[in-house]
Amino acid sequence: MLQSPLRTPLIEGKKTYGSITSDILNPMMNKAGKFWYLGMTIAGFAMLFGVFMIFWTVWQGIGTWGENRTVGWAFEITTFVWWIGIGHAGTFISAILLLFRQKWRNSINRSAEAMTIFAVICAALFPLIHLGRPLLTFFIFPYPNTRGLWVNFNSPLVWDVFAISTYFTISLVFWYVGLIPDIGTLRDKISKGLKKNIYNFLSFGWKGSARDWHRHEITSIMLAAIATPLVLSVHSIVSMDFASSIVPGWHTTIFPPYFVAGAIFSGFAMVQTLLIITRKAMGLEAYITESHVENMNKILIATGSIVALAYMTEMFMAWYSGVEYEHYAFMNRATGPYWWAYMIMIGCNVVSSQLLWIKKLRKSLVFTFFLSIVINIGMWFERFVIIVTSLHRDYLTSSWTMYKPTIVEFGLLIGTLGIFFTAFLLFIRIFPVISIFEVKSIMKTGDQHQYETESSHEK
């Protein structure tokens, strides 16, 4: 096979199949560095803090939060939507880019999928504790009961339960199917002991047969094909939690596409944050290259611009519709008591992402890392603006009020960040952070060195 002189290779340096295996596995087989322990300690403390705050909420009741009768949804639902949105980029990378045959995704999909799973776990916590009585969660599932009652299938909140549990299951299964061959590699690299037995158990007896690979590929592509509409449906349904109400500022038909674009926008920002740390910490610079970062930055510009367009459309429609309540809701959003949240949202999401048109900034890792955190903050505030500013002043002026979060609510946000990073740090020590077999399959097989290591033997 010829190596094209025109296209830059997707992975850098002269690699053989063997060196790919060891490059990806060695950082996780060796002892963890002190940065890993440092990260684990911080994340662990954050998680403990959050667990305590969950306990406190359940023990004392939702009165420990800043919500009141007017603003019944605030910090927690904001954080819920934020986490769900972050999860969406993982599915976008693993499923949609697979369908479009974007081969550069092969070195980032594994960690992005892991991110999806952990983010969905964090997200699912919030509706649970928001119920006030988490022990009664089973009420939201349609099960036969003595009262003869069922759940209300007309309600987007019930759709949400189905959407998120399906999304979590399919993401988990998709991730694990991709992991099986790589767990096989791990199993064969570890010589003996308990670890080998565990990986042997988890590898499901993978042997790399041509027929198995054929089925593996078909299953993966079919899962990608069904995960694609799934991911779009999940955030559309989340947006309908708002859009199907009559609250001015929520009651808009633009919500589903607007939320999906925002979700992918914030998710890619989180992928950037995680991958820039991971490639440095694990020494994977040859696999997660600058061009990966640049490609993802291009997606950030695209989705960031869609989000900006959505903000403008909302404003325009508020004026053009001639509905005075709509008009007031949006004016209040931008110039009312929460104007600062609106400015953070515009500044972090619209202004900052447009800077990526400059090629030098797009290629800079330091800038991208900084920007990704800014975007994550901005996207959190977007949901805060949508939820709180719409609720705190609606039709009844007598119930207008302000919302102020409490330390318990901040604790829950910090706690889920702790859970997320603890899970991610454990993941990079337990499973290969890059899909080994997929990287091998996109390797250029042109040079002589490669040819010599490629070999076959018979039986």
Add this chain to the structure above:
Amino acid sequence: MLQAVRKLLDNKETITDVLSPFPVHGLDETLSIKRSRIPVGGFIFGALGAILAFGFQAWVFTVSYPLIIGGKPFFSIPTFIPITFEVTVLFAGLSMVTAFLIRSRLKPDISFKPLDERITDDRFVILVDTADKELTLNRVKSLLSGIHTLEIR
């Protein structure tokens, strides 16, 4: 590797299996592996999921416990669609993965021993069916003499 497979097949050897560390493109056609029917199974189970989900919601709202919610009709098709869709995807996805695991005989098995521990790293193995071990071994050796091979056993 593909070259070796083609040569063996051209000379009427029976290749039982090829083991590789990653999917080799073009191997499916060369070995004439039939396209897997996993997607068909996925479609059938997906359709089943759709019927079950839609049917259940319709039954609940028209037969079991009809309830007026916001003045909407009992049998309101549009509001049944999201859950129907989610259940369809869930059934299709899980059935395809189950089919994949069953057909490839993959299951948690602690006593599993791979043929060679280097297959999942960087080695390719062609398994040839042998009626007469000595004879086939010699034949395969002469066939593959022009191709870079590491080991024939």
